[in-house]
Amino acid sequence: MTTAERQPRPVRAEPGELVEVSFTVNGTETTLRLPARVTLSDALRDHLGLTGTHVGCEHGVCGMCTVLVDGEAARACLLFAIQLDGAEITTVEGLGKPGDLHPLQRSFGRNHALQCGFCTPGFLMSSYDLLAAKPEVAAEELPAELSGVICRCTGYRNIVTAVRETQEEFPEGIPAPGNCGRRALAGRSAGQAAGALPEAEEEPVATEIVLPDGAPTVAVRIATGIAVEDSRVWTVFDDIQLLARCLPGAELTGELGDNLYSGRARVSVGPVKLAFNGVAKILEHDREAGRMRVLAQGQDTGGAQTQADIELRTEASGDGTVLHADAKVYLTGRIAQFGRALAGDISRRMFEQFAGAVAEAAQSGRAPEGPVKAPSAVKLMFGTLLDRIRLAFRRR
Structure with a gap:
């Protein structure tokens, strides 16, 4: 089911009443109890700790809050969380692992395709959606196809280069997100207020220390x-x-x-x-x-x-x-x-x-x-x- 076809559940909520919604975020099923007015972007950031989804204009124009909903790009600031019961959501945190970045992320880094970084998550998710849906997109069409994210800092040409380079590396289609699995999402427990700590069992801490290649931050x-x-x-x-x-x-x-x-x-x-x-x-x-x-x-x-x-x-x-x-x-x-x-x-x-x-x-x-x-x-x-x-x- 696409985002456009998804219909919200028939819910009438009183002011201040919490509504239960269940969806899968980066491969992890989660249930939240939220006021009906909470947007998906606020649910991801404030209730799940997934702050990689940035909020800019909050009018669906700038594209900073782009995520994947059921495999398609969507503006998280324009969707209410309770609309998405049963949906599969992928955020930028699900794209790649810290020690094993997605090819698109590696290309952005290799080509210096960022400045302050605020637009980067939106560009990454929008670019992924473009290459997944139109792997054959022509090089001259990339600036127009990527125009849904409107940041135009000095790294913009490098962003187009990074996307083109990834497309050339994977002409048959871009690899799927690589960090979508159990507990790949961050953790405030379902139904707790923003700022509460998770009650779930802590993940075991990795004991092997492997430093990344390349220059340090x-x-x-x-x-x-x-x-x-x-x-x-x-x-x-x-x-x-x-x-x-x-x-x-x-x-x-x-x-x-x-x-x-x-x-x-x-x-x-x-x-x-x-x-x-x-x-x-x-x-x-x-x-x-x-x-x-x-x-x-x-x-x-x-x-x-x-x-x-x-x-x-x-x-x-x-x-x-x-x-x-x-x-x-x-x-x-x-x-x-x-x-x-x-x-x-x-x-x-x-x-x-x-x-x-x-x-x-x-x-x-x-x-x-x-x-x-x-x-x-x-x-x-x-x-x-x-x-x-x-x-x-x-x-x-």
Whole structure:
């Protein structure tokens, strides 16, 4: 049944009354109880945590909210969720996996087919629908065929190139979405209010850490001085439990053996709130050389994923220590919506906070009082702004 043929169930709902609707999202069946006025885009974003579906004009014009409903492109902002009982819905999160992107996603990345990224999910889903329905579309027709998504930033020509390249790679038809399976959707449980956490059993955390190919999303190199002797800093680095307590927003939850540890971390920047479950593996811990190397990865219930290769080094400096950190960070999902510059600034602020917590723990011999909280959005924003103002004045 196509979207056009689908008829809403005969429902009369009183103001404030919740209506039950069941559909399949990215291969996972789910049931929600929602007010009748809730749109599909709001149901996906606010009740299922699938924020890859962006909302722009909310009039069905801009195309940012494009998803697949029963295999056809549809504007999620123009559909009420309760219209779609029994439907199969595919969002951009279902297109490919973080470690195994869909060919269309790979082509967009390879051709730099994005700028701020806000239009990217809409273009991806619209492009997929086009190549699935018209695999033989002529190259000269692509700009018109893709005009349903109206963003026209400087990456637009690259978007057309990426779609054409994918078409040439798969002349017989584009591969199906690759991340549509059980629990591929993000997780607020059915019927709960937005912001509630899922009651479903947690997925097992993958323990194999494999970094993506290619350049990292963010590369950070930082050095900060702390007024603690090098040997006392390493008393913290030698105690993994104590070291973990110094990481902003992080908590160690288990030792898995072979220098592998499980943990969780919370990140909150403005309206974006993420809770990662993941693992970290210590590849090198050399007190004599003053060097420690760690691989880490984590995944949020909304599909955001972060992976990192972190090297920590200590250098004696008078009565204190210079703590160096080199990190290569790979981001996918919601967290990747931050620009590279902002993500780098956030990483630097968090490292400075980590260094301060290490200094406190080295001096006192115990963990900082209470969990080390990640810096607030306001502090990050104003701290970053002040740093850039100072840099501008130095250049004069």
